[in-house]
Amino acid sequence: MDIHTDIPLKNYTTMHIGGPAKFMADAHTPQELSELMMRAKSQNMPYFILGGGSNTIAHDEGFAGIIIRMMIKGYSVVAETAGDITIQVGAGEIWDDFVQRTIAMHASGVEALSAIPGTVGAAPVQNIGAYGQEVADTIVSVDAFDSQTNQFVTLKNLDCDFGYRSSIFRGLDAGRYGITSVTFRLFKTAPQPPFYEAVQRYLDQKGATIYTPEAIRDAVIAIRAEKLPDPTQLPNAGSFFKNAVIENWQFSELIAQYSTMPNYEMANQKRKIPTGWLIEQCGLKGQVLHGMRVHDKNALVLINESATGYADLAAAREEIRAAVRTKFHIEIEQEPLEL
C-alpha cells in the first residue's frame, strides 16, 4: 500500500477547504482497511476514513494523522425472492452509481436518494435522506472492521441506531468502525404514493400516472438540479445544517407568531422545522458572509465562493446560528462531519 504525505485536504473535500493531511492511503480491500486502522492505532495516530468528501469539512491546520480513502468496490446479490432482492455493495462504490444500478434492475427503495454525492459507505454514517426516503429504510446490515476488538463484524440495522441524519457511526461509536460494505433489501414492487410534495408536483406536470423507480429518479434529479448547487461547479457540502427538531411546546409558541412556518410532525412530541426557512426569515438567503454564500435557491446550503479557509466558514456559520437563535430561540446544528 502506498502511503502519501502532505496531501492538501481542500482537494479531497467538496467544500474545498482544508490544509494538509500528514498521511493518506487508499484501502482497496477490507484487509487493507483493517491493516491501516490497526497500524494507526498501534502508533497512536488518528485516522479518518474518507469517501467522496461531500459531507466532510477539513480544518486549515489539516489532519495530523492518516486519511484512509475508501476504495472497496463490488456488488453481489446475496438473496432474491419473488418480491425483493438483497444486494451487498462495497463501501467505496459511488452512491449514485448504485442507485442507477437498482433502477436498471427495476428495484425500488433508494430511487428518491438519486444524485446524492458521495460513497455507499458514507450513506449509513449520516443516514442520508431525501424526498421521502431514508437509507435506513432499506439497509439490512453494515459490514465493518471494529477497531476496538480488531475483528470484522456485521451490524444489523437496529444495531446502527439510525435516526434523522444520525447513527452510531457519527454518534456514540464515531471512529470505531471502518465500514467495508452495506447490504440493502430492495423491492420489486413499484414505488407507492404518497410521494414528497415536490416529487408529486413534478410527476403531475409530466402527466405521469405509472410510478416506476425510474420516473421517481428522473423527478428527483430534476428537482435537485434546480435547488442544489453541483459541488463540482460550486464548492459546497449539501445541506450545511440539519433541519431543526424542537419540542411541541416551542412549536406552539412559534406557530402562533409565524403562521406560515413549514413544519413536520415527528415522534416523541417533537416537530421538525426546515432550517432553510428559518435562515431565509432572518434575511440571509443569497447573502455572502465571509466568502460563504447562503444559496439563493435553498438557504440550507452554503457555497464556498471566496472563503480563505476554515476560519471564514466558522465565522459565517456562527453568524447564521446567532441570527436564528436571536429570532427564533432555536439552536441549529451543522450537518457535515468535521475532520
Ligand code: EPU
Ligand atoms: N424552505 C424555505 N427556504 C429555504 C429552503 C427551504 O422556506 O431556503 C422550505 C421549503 O419551502 C419547504 C421546506 O423548507 O417547505 C423543506 O425544503 P426542501 O424540501 O427543499 O428540503 P430541505 O429541508 O431544505 C432536506 C434535506 C435534503 C433533502 C431535502 C429533500 C436535511 C438537512 N436536508 O432539505 O438533504 O434533499 O430535504 O428531501 O434534512 C443533504 O442532507 O445534504 C440534503 C440535500
